[in-house]
Amino acid sequence: MMNVAKDSLRIDQTRLRADFEALAQIGATRDGGVHRPALGEAHLAARAWFRERAEADGLGFRTDGAGNHSACLACGPPGAPILLLGSHLDSVPRGGRYDGALGVLAALEVLRVVQETGLALPVHLEAIDFTDEEGTLVGLLGSAALAGTLDPDELRQPRGGREVLAAGFARAGLTDESVLGVRRDPATLAGYLELHVEQGARLVDAGVDVGVVTGIVGYCSYRLTFTGQANHAGTTSMAERADAAQGACAFTLRARELVMADYAGGVVNVGDMHFSPGAYNIIPGAVALALEFRSPEAETLDRLEADLLALAREQAATFGLGLEVAWQGRCEPALLDARVQSLIAQAADGLGLSHVSLPSGAGHDAQSLARVCPAGMLFVPSVGGVSHSPDEFTRWADCVNGANVLLQTVLRWARLDSNANLTDEY
């Protein structure tokens, strides 16, 4: 087929819409969102639906020991590498319909269009739904397992708790061993592409159609416990108190100032604070807080980590408190492949869509894949920048635009050279 004809190929937006609406019914909440935590009943039902759709369309299907579900199209020569297209069908608790779902359905649609057109590409295509992107259990579980970067410690002490993980694994027929055994040889992967809603307001505010993602922030989390002396709140003078709340709160306020002054592009969040014993008339003897911070660069993340821990120690000393520091996990920042970024931008240009380059402040499966193969990601606008909420919304025209950019990026990737080879550096 001539390139001219390939340039005019588009996804079937009626079929994509029907899929989108059908999927949004699975785990639907009354307020228009979805509740599909990883490996829960609704998530497994969504996966069964995805498998049925793929098989009904005559696509291949595969699943692996981490539960990742894939529709497959053998459109390349025997032994050709696979170009993965994907996202996730799980959601945060009471989340939105677009996060993850749009990327998986657009990937499925790309496979169908290539199949119907009978195109022979230099790569095979696989539309993959990664397990537990959202972190109900571990976060980026399926993609990290596939990339071979999953730390066994994360399964032993998952952030969602071991019981939740064990129950999910039992429902899905997975084990720690099966999950840790799914690494794919990078030589079999041509690369990875993901379409996702932005989950921020930069595209909407700028009136731009498509975001070409340059990199994905890394993040690090700690549980910090400021320890003082629980005592009578009425009879202990202000000067004599070892009040753990003072250290925890001063740290929280100072952390914000530190990041705003010295870390452009970085963010810090204290998302939870637990007071012990926790009563009106007792000076807090201990306050444990959940600290998370993010940066697009590994060196900056390292510096931010050192500065925040130093600040915590300083504030503990200021208020005469002890400090316990418990590391909870780290996800490395990822730079996305410059050549893939350029292909996405060309695809958007070819469709007459405006685009801008931007980093992602949210974590995505693409950061797992970026460690083993050329990976790229594109965003479409989120109205109001709202996400992880039933109010999450992306205009349908933007969803269609994103799916067409995904399709056209695949076709451009495929004609780069006869081997579609971007992989020399991995």
Ligand SMILES: [Zn+2]
């Ligand atoms: Zn997502």
